[in-house]
Amino acid sequence: DGGITQSPKYLFRKEGQNVTLSCEQNLNHDAMYWYRQDPGQGLRLIYYSQIVNDFQKGDIAEGYSVSREKKESFPLTVTSAQKNPTAFYLCASSRDREGQPQHFGDGTRLSIL
Amino acid sequence: AQKITQTQPGMFVQEKEAVTLDCTYDTSDQSYGLFWYKQPSSGEMIFLIYQGSYDEQNATEGRYSLNFQKARKSANLVISASQLGDSAMYFCAMREFYGGATNKLIFGTGTLLAVQP
Numbered sequence: 652d653g654g655i656t657q658s659p660k661y662l663f664r665k666e667g668q669n670v671t672l673s674c675e676q677n678l679n680h681d682a683m684y685w686y687r688q689d690p691g692q693g694l695r696l697i698y699y700s701q702i703v704n705d706f707q708k709g710d711i712a713e714g715y716s717v718s719r720e721k722k723e724s725f726p727l728t729v730t731s732a733q734k735n736p737t738a739f740y741l742c743a744s745s746r747d748r749e750g751q752p753q754h755f756g757d758g759t760r761l762s763i764l
Numbered sequence: 765a766q767k768i769t770q771t772q773p774g775m776f777v778q779e780k781e782a783v784t785l786d787c788t789y790d791t792s793d794q795s796y797g798l799f800w801y802k803q804p805s806s807g808e809m810i811f812l813i814y815q816g817s818y819d820e821q822n823a824t825e826g827r828y829s830l831n832f833q834k835a836r837k838s839a840n841l842v843i844s845a846s847q848l849g850d851s852a853m854y855f856c857a858m859r860e861f862y863g864g865a866t867n868k869l870i871f872g873t874g875t876l877l878a879v880q881p
Contacts, residue, residue, distance in 0.1 A: 684869075691873075692873055692874075693871035694857075695871075696868065696869075696870075699868060709868075739807060741809060743809070749795075749797065749859075752799055752811040753809075753869060754811065755801075755808055755809035755810075756808070757806070757807060758808065
């Protein structure tokens, strides 16, 4: 079955530590996205990529970094510069075409120890 | 700036009844798209329905329909014959053209729906 796989499901970070969240898709989608969701709130866009080796900042990119070396993969690194990283992180992908919905992974819950 | 507003933080509905979840939007674009997603307590986001700004008919998808009123800038989701499994958070989202990413979305804050037996 085609889909988006995020790992791990739960992640704990110590202060001052960088962590990387994995996102892989086998839908052959061009575009990929990372969102952050805080309790009781909607999704906010961190980074997005429309094509391999290219990505753009979203609304809350500070303290995060991404790479897009392969079409299937779009990992997100939460750096120590992100002062409040505890949140639910969702990865999505879509065909970069009008009207195409974004398909989401199951998410990663990140907590600070 | 483009914006999505969902004014109902939470709603109750009796099983088998219909329910309407409100969504209003603000955009200066002539061409845009509106999406509804369902988020169960497990966290995944499930795509429900899409409405394009130039679509003449209201979108329908099984028990879901979208009441699209362009002049009022509203795109309400109607769920008919509610089921217990419909209990979830529901998000309205709009496609934004910023930066040329034709499918970049902005989301509302969501409505928590509880279906009562």
